[in-house]
Amino acid sequence: MSLSYKNEMILPDANIVHALYEGLTDREGFHHFLDLLRTTHNACAAELVVVRKQPLQIDHLWYAGLPDDFIDWYTKNNMIQQDLVSRYATFQPPGLFHSALSIKDELNVTEDYKRWQNDQNMLDSAWLVVHCTQTHTILLTMQRTVDQGIYHPEELARLNQLVPFIRQAVLLYQQIDQRNVARKTLTSVVNAMPQATLVLNEQAVVIHSNQSAKAFLLEEKLLSVRNERLMFQQNDVQKAYLRSSVQVIRASMGQGEYDADTLFLQRIGRPPLIVLIRPMESTDVSRGGALVTIVEPAKRKLPKAETIGQYFSLSPAESELCEGLVTGLTLKDISKKSGKTEATIRSYLKNVFIKTNHSRQGELISSILSALLH
Secondary structure: OOOOOOOOOOOHHHHHHHHHEEEEEOOOOOOHHHHHHHOOOOOOOOEEEEEOOOOOEEEEEEEEEEOOOHHHHHOOOHHHHHHHHHHHEEEEOOOOOEHHOOOOOOOOOOOHHHHHHHHEEEEEEEEEEEOOOOOOEEEEEEEOOOOOOOHHHHHHHHHHOHHHOOOOOOEEEEEEHHHHOOOOOHHHHHHOOOOEEEOOOOOOOOOEEHHHHHHHHHHHEEEEEEEEEEEEEEHHHHHHHHHHHHHHHHHOOOOOOOOOOEEEEEEEEEOOOOEEEEEEEOOOOOOOOEEEEOOOOOOOOOHHHHHHHHHHHHHHHHHHHHHHHHOOHHHHHHHHOOOOOOOHHHHHHHHHHHOOOOOHHHHHHHHHHHOOOO
């Protein structure tokens, strides 16, 4: 994902990112990550919450910095219905970190809520919508007291460097079967994923393939692993893969901005194969690298325009464009199919980039599929 502050490169904290990925297999989930996040970024508390939209309630909660009796009281009394910031954020699309003070004009702050804030000595919150569906929102919030002060733009920018990693880890957590994860290793996580997935180290060497990937590579002749490297039969795709893998791996090691890419392998008489390349931060098996996920459209349900539009808050025309992109259509193909000029389609794409904080089609497609692929 390309973030909106590219001119000022801020590297994410490697310890926090490592703790985040450890949360995939930690018996306590993301508690340690949240504790490290709040202490590093000067917050009194931090929560990662799965919120049901209707009726508004907490379905699951990881937290740090809050006493257990407070959590018991908060959940038993369903206090999220009184929490104006959480109520507002729950119905927003995924994006970057925001300060609660930046949306105060959009909140109907009652005198009772002001008194509750004063009693708790709370001043500001940083909130992030990690993921949302029609029924649920995954929300990360961090609170500050009066003594700790407000969240300044440069602090939010540093937090925003973590957003792609947070989103990736949470989506991976949703995909894996926790019962099958026996060890605290990336290998066990990848093995539990249903998609055909390969792990590349910092030299783009394939260091692990899950069973789905091994079975897929035996059936599909358009790509293979030779000399421990992923090889594509189509020369143009091979060149694109080499460029993308270098960029993504550099990003995973903190040597460039977070990036992701999507490649399409065209097939005669069948939908193209989709190859997602995403950074994987330093782990127990590599100092950096990438996850390569292969999607067979015939076996997976690709997201439709309506779902994409709801998730990313896009117009119908922009949503139709995105639906075409994730199926492998070019802008020229989409122009012919829609009966609109290619210039119009490009203007839609520009608007989508602005709304989703992306700058390249590969990033956009990877983000859509990572969030919405069934």
